[in-house]
Amino acid sequence: MSRVIGIAGRQGNCQEHKNILDSLGFKNKIVIDGKDIKGLTHLILPGGESTTQEMLWRKTGLWQEIKKFDNPVLGTCAGAIHIAKIKKNSITCTRNAFGNQKESFYKEMNFFFQDEKKTLKAMFIRAPKINISNIEKVKILSSFTLKGNEEEHIAVMKLGERHWLSSCHPEAVGDDTLHKAFLKS
């Protein structure tokens, strides 16, 4: 089946996701209205301001369609916050959990997918923290620790078969590892 990926717009770093999808040769479009979601095989919820995005998506009907969407969804940063809100029985997200912009950071991490180990490079920008309340359906693909602290934090995870959450931005450094894995699903 040919893939058509929607990027929920317009507020956020839609263009960086678009650049990755264009470079991989996947058909994609930025979607604004609820009706634009028809025919999409995949959906990406980009980073941005989650309060702004939700407000706009509710007005355009996109939010209601995102909740109903039954194909794979990837949320990065603010996008992960939205997925956590929709799947609140299994996961929650704490906004700006690692501090303000001065505390934003870059990481290179292991990325495990389909028995392969790869490197994922990504920015964490005013990043949220993903907390798991129901471990059953969760698969952690990439994690990290911070200097001087052993606590393991989630960078990328899958919830069930369809929901992908990333607290970081590989698209911001042009890394397509996560997007390639997501588009195999």
Added chain:
Amino acid sequence: MSRYELNIGLARQLCGGVIMDVVNSDQAKIAENSGACAVMALERVPADIRSNGGVARMSDPKLIEEIRESVTIPVMAKCRIGHIAEARMLESIGVDFIDESEVLTPADEEFHLPKHKIEVPTVCGARNLGEALRRIDEGAALLRTKGEAGTGNVVEAVRHMRLIKSELKNLLSEKNISSAAKEHRVSEDLIKRIIKNNGLTVPNFAAGGIATPADASLMMTLGAEAVFVGSGIFKSENPPLVAKAIVDSVNHWNDAAKLVDISRGLGEPMKGLDIHLLKQEERLQERGV
């Protein structure tokens, strides 16, 4: 990965959004509830800075901190051009963005901030490609048009956006790197990076005189990636209504039918000023070239 690249990363998260000037925490909450993707904390909006006269400086830290406490979206604050001490204070407060702004009275008529040495991201205004490139070379993570702040008149922002776009187009086909670098007084390395990137290396937003949803849509049409609104919201008759409408107009900038719905019955916009009636020394855009 440098701090600078992370800062450009934050700038890109603001794309497709509206950044609103606010002078207290009540206004900040109105801005956040209307869908602003960030607020600019300041003591007076540009229209009042213009009418009050005197020296305009960085806001009281107390005001900035109160505003920061009242919202969860990023908070920006302004310092005077070249005022390293004010910039360091804003950095210490931990604002999310510093606007080195011509709206305040410049502190240094020769040098801008050494922005690569400041950890917090900085945004600067530009009227033409030379100004834009110099600010990037100094370490700005984000650009905006200067426009003519506090006038409610979009004509200068339009002029600046068009000029930057057309001069950039010429630069991208430029063969003589060293003469372009000399002309714009920037490093050859920057010229090479811009050409390789086929565009500016940081986002460019619109600012200065945007007062209505139609103005915001116009600036997006001309290639702005987001919009700053200063006096346009809280100098209008119905700030919450106008704030929401401008947020919606950026989201639907290329949909005229939606813009009609968005613009219907908003009440009086801010009054506005004719640019031609301003004396040369009253034009804020002449500051910081």
